[in-house]
Amino acid sequence: MRTLHTLLRLFAACAALLAWASPAHALPSFARQTGQACTACHIGAFGPQLTPNGMKFKIGGYTDWDGSSTWMPMSAHAIAGYTKVRGSKTAEVDKVNSDRLNEASIFAAGRVNDHIGGFVQATWDGIGHEWGLDHTDLRLVDARSVGGKELVYGLSFNNNPTVQDPFNTLTVWGFPYTGSELAGGPSAASLIGGGRGLEHTVGGLTLYGFLDNSIYAEVGTYRTLAPRTQVALGEGKDSDPGRLGDGTIYWRTAYFRDLKRQAFAVGLFGMNGGLHSRGAVDPATVGNFHDIGVDAMYQYLGGREHIGTLNTSYVRETASSQGERGHLNEFKANASYFYRNTYGLSLGYFSTTGDSIGLYTADPTKSPNSRGFITELSWTPLGKEDSWMAPWANVRVGLQYINFQRLDGEGGSYAHGNNTLFGYVWTAF
């Protein structure tokens, strides 16, 4: 335990180092650091969906550079949007039909040297009107030859399971890549799927390796931060998910092929952990969780004129709490098409099914089942090598619609009443 606390202190020190190393007069980003256009690392020139090049940049600890940039990247982004929930014409629902700043973030992001890199994100919540520590991923990396093959290996200190994953199939970086803070969604989710509130309330350390640009393996563990630390980092007083047990394990394997004009990956992943009640944490929300999943992705990149992607994942959770035992199944699939990294259409499907136990539903007469579709249109005019103010100015304008066929065990007007239209402007600089 002492070792873990030492690591968490190291985590905080690295975050401080990244922030300290960022001169206030510069606003470089990863694109500035590498000299590359956004399109080199991001499908559609924007957002978190990574190209093979972007995946390798991440695995390499965000340390690649053009050999001449001399400052630590600082970046910022903001998402403003209009949210329209179909609703049931009640005053409560009408309140969320609004246009407002969804969120704004600043990042200390980039390399410290050839072996240390990462990013720390602080976000202003436009709904809750408060700052907090958002996604954080700090890396220590190296590479060596093993049997004539290159092995990139490293450590990731992070604050959210799957934030460190290089593929866009798992929870944190999966589709949709943005959404309204006001939109509804399934109440039940797996431990690895974000259902137990580990996001930004934990500190994790994982060891990973990437052999011959094809075989990826990662294993690590997480611990929940002390409640007072969570509050200090911007989490709410009621955000504590409980204490994660010492045996918490996160693991991930994948086989990846980068064929330059197309790429694919298939993988397995999982997380086992026991959450224990402490303080004001409701004992009904804690238990033991065993998650295992499978995922796959395919990208057609061609000459970057027509780009198509497919992502899918399936998670099977076995959970037990207070004498109850049950399962939860999560399936997600999405496809996207981008023309010249500018005009995008994405379609997604999600499904959650499970047992009616206390961990998944507050009402034992209802199932936790949800399913629906997400459609998104986007326009990303900048972010290419020859774009105006590249790579400083970036913007995406999008329209997203979530159509619930079933939500928390209910269909009909309840599910459809949560259908959400979200029009947004997403800027990054």
Next chain:
Amino acid sequence: MHFPNSRSLAAAVFAASALAVTPFVAHANGDPAKGEKVFAGECSDCHSLTAGKNKKGPSLNGVNGRKAATVAGFAYSDAMKASDITWSPEKIDAYITRPKKVVPGGKMKYDGLDDEKDRADVIAYLLSVK
């Protein structure tokens, strides 16, 4: 034991010679328009064709005839600096076929382009860009 007659031997020598010079012929017959697409898919993430614009790799503007490791502002590997290469279509062809074979210890993270026609096209495209 069977010995080929002189005509067969001449044909074999001609065929071998043709194979040996294939890269030279290939890049001469490359299609710049197709090469632009190959460049977009294989090279453009890390290389620009704009003079003075370095990415993770140096600008390839005017690469033909240039001595290796001489683009200003780019941090080359020691291996590339020591390579003593002057880039010609033949050298480019060999390099992009197997970068690590031509410059062991170089830092370009690229396995190589196996398709001979793609190499010819992309080299033709590189030569066409002024």
